[in-house]
Amino acid sequence: MTTVHFPVLCAEMLEGLAIKPDGTYIDATAGLGGHSGQIAKRLDGGGRLYSCDRDAESLEMAKASCAENTAESFDRIEFVHTPFSRLKERLAALQAGKANGFVADLGVSRMQLTTPDRGFSFMSDGPLDMRMDRSEGETAADIVNFTPEKELADLIYKYGEERRSRHIARAIMRARPIRTTKHLADVIQSAAPRMGKIHSATLSFQALRIVVNGELDEIESLLAVIPDLMQSGGRVAMISFHSLEDRLLKKQFQQWAREGKAKILTKHVMKPTAAEINANAASRSAKLRLVEMT
Ligand SMILES: C[S@@+](CC[C@H](N)C(=O)[O-])C[C@H]1O[C@@H](n2cnc3c(N)ncnc32)[C@H](O)[C@@H]1O
Known part of the structure; x- marks a missing residue:
């Protein structure tokens, strides 16, 4: 099945990542594979992408979408079923090595929100579930x-x-x-x-x-391991959708900057253009923050 999917702030994220074709990349929130597919397409035979999600159904959809959209780059992607809180150990077990780029597009995917059976939305009737996993x-x-x-x-x-x-x-x-x-x-x-x-x-x-989903604890556990996952000069791009998430990112990025662990690349958060919001109303509250690890 082909579905229209608009990865949020994608052009801005890709530009911020400054992808090295032979680099190692981590997408902690594979979702429907939008950002993962775009990253994979920019890799060559030496490059590798670890596309991760705690939702097994999302991961299957990400896999199908990347298989359809990334042609030979598909072989450069490893799909990993994991929550943020186990990401470090899962990547270590896969001998992923240190990454040149890391992305996380927080929250729930359009699939999770619009599938009544998942119970995330009041727009349709379904069981009150809301578990990502x-x-x-x-x-x-x-x-x-x-x-x-x-x-x-x-x-x-x-x-x-x-x-x-x-x-x-x-x-x-x-x-x-x-x-x-x-x-x-x-x-x-x-x-x-x-x-x-x-x-x-x-x-x-x-x-x-x-x-x-213990979402804020999960984000904190993710932020705690990012420096260990990254090479010096590696770029981290994170998208949040509400103030509780964004506050955690902002505070952590500022702390890394004070400690000399990272340089902040987005003095002001980046937001979707009017054209993106027009095409995808769900992007309207997205905020992108970027840092470069030192
Ligand atoms: C907004 S969607 C990502 C969409 C994706 N960037 C794309 O382009 O298709 C967020 C995804 O992150 C996953 N997610 C949220 N919190 C997570 C966590 N703590 N651990 C792992 N995955 C998580 C969700 O299951 C969901 O699939």
């Missing part, structure tokens, strides 16, 4: 149905930056058990009606997704 861990239904009210309100506030978290948590308590995305969205909507442009369930769904 469906082989392990608690689902969103587990969190929604078994977390005490105050804790639930706190996590919706902290990870969704949702000011109406207490009303929402109270409504969830009354409506339990909640097993589907549509049911949860309706409960949230009735407790906290839409105020602006965004759907009233957006922030609570973001919070649940972050908790289910």
Whole structure:
């Protein structure tokens, strides 16, 4: 199946990576293979790309898309099923060596968001799952149905930056058990009606997704190992989609710069052009940051 896929901020990322055709590259978030395919195409016989994801279904899609779009470069890609928190040991086991470039395009893919069965979105009805790796861990239904009210309100506030978290948590308590995305969205909507442009369930769904996948801890564990994975002069490009993610990247990049471990290449974050947002509305909140390791 061929699907139209727009890797976010792709031209900017590729330019920032300054790819060496015989270099070693890591894509920590293979997703649908958009960025991986573009990197692989720029490698020659000496180059290698490790394309990684914690979602086995995404990885299969990345593989299919790269097989279709990268021709002979496909053989230069190794697909690795791993979360960020095990990336270093997985790459060491594969004797990947130090990388010339590293990319991570955080968050969820369009496939994850639009497949009802994955339970990430309130736009369609599906089981309340939200796990990127469906082989392990608690689902969103587990969190929604078994977390005490105050804790639930706190996590919706902290990870969704949702000011109406207490009303929402109270409504969830009354409506339990909640097993589907549509049911949860309706409960949230009735407790906290839409105020602006965004759907009233957006922030609570973001919070649940972050908790289910331990997303912020995962990003921190990734940032902790990046210096060990990179060669001197290697470039790191990371794309975030909300302020909680971007804050972690910004803080870490600044710390590396202070410690002399990296040079910041993006004084101001790079954002998609109006043309990209027009073609792909999902890119509108993306921010790209780049550093060069010293
Ligand atoms: C925005 S998509 C990446 C899209 C990709 N750059 C492309 O061009 O198709 C993010 C991907 O990162 C993966 N991901 C998110 N957090 C992860 C983690 N902690 N470990 C490994 N993969 C993760 C998700 O499963 C998802 O497939």
